[in-house]
Amino acid sequence: MTVEERPDPTVGEMHPQRWGDPAAAAPLSEAARGLVELAFGLEQRPPVAAPELPPPALGADLLDGLRALVGADHVHTDDATRRLRTRGKSTPDLLRARSGDLADAPDAVVRPDGPAQVAAVLAYAVERHFAVVPFGGGTSVTGGLAARREGYAGLVSLDLVRMKRLLALDETSMTATLEPGLRGPEAEQLLARHGLTLGHYPQSFEHATIGGFAATRSSGQASAGYGRFDAMVVGLTVATPRGPLVLGSAPAGAAGPDLRQLLLGSEGTLGVITSVTVRVRRAPTASAYEGWRWRSFADGVAAMRTLAQAGLLPTVLRLGDETETAINLAEPGAIGAAAGGAGGCLMVTGYEGEPATVRARRVAVTAVLEGLGGTPLGEEPGRSWRAGRFAAPYLRDAMLDVGVLVETLETATFWSRAPAVYDAVRSALTASLGEPTMVLCHVSHVYETGCSLYFTVATRQGERPVERWLAAKAAASDALLAAGATITHHHAVGTDHVPWLARELGPVGVGILRAVKAELDPTGILNPGVLVP
């Protein structure tokens, strides 16, 4: 069925120096403030107000050319709009923005509507040799929006905000075709009108977009039940400088390499995703979330592995290590308060679906977890986690305000390597950052053969916090690669991870990426410096 539906408006733009909805920002709770003071001391570090932008570099005729392609109302060069399209939301991004450095601002923000306008802008970019950075939600935490601009006539943020339609719905095949500019809640809103859901809830859900989910191989908090975003995609249309690419005539097949899997994760460097056809599910009519305590992280991880290898997963399955559990990061609003008080490691299990399915799955999972020595904590910890599931980035802003550097990094590996990867990353971070440093970890995505490891780090900002963090991140990245893990499970490559991607893929793998890039984007206008080593 072809439809053409648009969502009602949801959240607005993010603050240029903070995460998320400016109205949702809040100072630290008393308990958290106490914890921070004890661990790191308090030092007020408010952001510089309304930092200056470099003047736009694009000439008037080039801007006129862009206006002719997308309409005069959809080419923006004002500071406010450009400021909101500058870099992403990693801690280095925020620290730079907070210190007043918005040097990476785009020269213009251009808003095409539909694949023809996207293609026209790309053709014009080739003709005039300006760089194009596709922009969805602006939530990159790996420098995915900080393209190189040397050698280009300028840098244009290709903002997909006008492309927010549900284009087609096939309730027999259970697929929906979505435009790339739809944010998570907008896509869910459109699907909910038909009783459907995508079930993709990354922490960036409220701001990130369908196009970004696909371009970065996003993975959501309910990945145990709904799968990674790349596993939901059955079709893609992509505008490339070589022309349009339309992929996906069957759920799976043997018609050569699966080129969908080459465009998924391409981070705007090979083309601009103009629509994504995703598998959808019936919206759940029941849910249950609960907590479990494990004596140790190793015990909890073993339980997750048992569930994954038995094909018996809840919809949400996550486990904090001893440190993360102790400071109660699963519940950002109550951080510093005791997490049930008994030590060990907190696991959250969540079930979504039909009432009968939720019940049956919960009974089966409960039997396994009890058999393995887990202690059920009832629904409260699950409910709390769920209520705060998108809140951690706001907490980071509040910590940055009082002089604490908070950042995350993540990886995935096979089960047998996970303990060594865990140790190696923690050691590298603490060795690089020095005391006082806290390293927290949780597992939130599992597979039959392995799992993700997600680390949260807190240390004093001190002098040169960006440089100190980048050194620590490099040490952690070296360590995890050496231990046999991937440089990223769901944060993508951006500019930050490029050197480690090159090592992970080796010279022949890098050669493949470069060859595909040269084929689809021969003049290199798409996100230069991102992804491709």
Next chain:
Amino acid sequence: MTVEERPDPTVGEMHPQRWGDPAAAAPLSEAARGLVELAFGLEQRPPVAAPELPPPALGADLLDGLRALVGADHVHTDDATRRLRTRGKSTPDLLRARSGDLADAPDAVVRPDGPAQVAAVLAYAVERHFAVVPFGGGTSVTGGLAARREGYAGLVSLDLVRMKRLLALDETSMTATLEPGLRGPEAEQLLARHGLTLGHYPQSFEHATIGGFAATRSSGQASAGYGRFDAMVVGLTVATPRGPLVLGSAPAGAAGPDLRQLLLGSEGTLGVITSVTVRVRRAPTASAYEGWRWRSFADGVAAMRTLAQAGLLPTVLRLGDETETAINLAEPGAIGAAAGGAGGCLMVTGYEGEPATVRARRVAVTAVLEGLGGTPLGEEPGRSWRAGRFAAPYLRDAMLDVGVLVETLETATFWSRAPAVYDAVRSALTASLGEPTMVLCHVSHVYETGCSLYFTVATRQGERPVERWLAAKAAASDALLAAGATITHHHAVGTDHVPWLARELGPVGVGILRAVKAELDPTGILNPGVLVP
């Protein structure tokens, strides 16, 4: 854990003009013979005995060079060995071989042992510009072994028969690293020693190899329970003319495009797969197979869709259409005998696993199928299907012997398009082949969003059977592409499907394949003419 285990010998070489184990060949049963006589008439068409081969084209010095690389005992130019490495096992392949045409025979069969020898042969192929055709089980049905030889010094069959080791086993992560030359039963034998299974049972299982499964994106009869082969692969090592490629440091990730998915399905055109790391499972300790009757194919397909979308699949799930059910193709040994006698469509459901899992899954699936109006037929039809699951290709030989052309083709599409694809392919085949023609169909691989459709065609050989079949196949391929399906769900591209692959991918997609090919195999020595348009 690093291991180095080899299997005990299993089945021998296939007959050069027939499928499978020569000892397993059998004439038609009386019932089948009667059916064939009624439908098509009988006409003895025995194969030409020991057909002539063209003389090997490679010079003595080049052969000496190969001997220096892999050992003198592992370079073969005798007729018997070359004959067994000529083409694959499509009906046109067999008809040509039966008529005495072995013009596509390789000039030499070279058997490297290990990635270093494979790399050395590739380097030598670049230096001397001969074509290299990787050879596993020789079961291609799409011309995957019929590489182009014009412009090359000769054509070498790179037979991976010496590479049959289980290289590593990780029982924590449940992965095994297998060499490419292991046949299906050999791989299962090695895994069974550790209580494990791969669970991959394509019809070619007894002869096809691990490397071939990966290179062609094979899908097995138990795909509902164990998944497609490409979904089992977590790591690959590949020898390319540019050097080695090592992929897979985590089950899944966001480190750019998934290059594993570019090498899976690459059919020996981008490199030679030298090892495959696959997810394994505990060997099942219980199984149950049974039959169901559906009033119509549409009803049965709707039931399969319901199961797939409910996440409630048996290990094996297949459904014949009315014609396939009527002639009892699910049980090749009893073809022509009544299939339970009541018309409609036969579904086979099979369950494998722990006894409790088998029981619970069977109860749940049974409830759904009964609720949808399926009639349970008990275990006999399931047992019969299972007993004959690898037998159909032998039946084809027996049919070819009596003048009937039998061939298969397959596709996949989304559920909503399946009825139109089904109709379009049947119409195209019957219109092209004329009466008497029988077209049978079954669904044997399902996904949440769609399914495969597998057609079996029988018609008189008559004059010029190869040309008549190729015209019919072209008409069917045109029709299925027009109806929105893929040119192949699990038979791969080979040389036969290249023109349709080009249409399916479009010019930009073809450009990607060509660019990757040019990068990894710049002089085009690997399987020229296969896959890449």
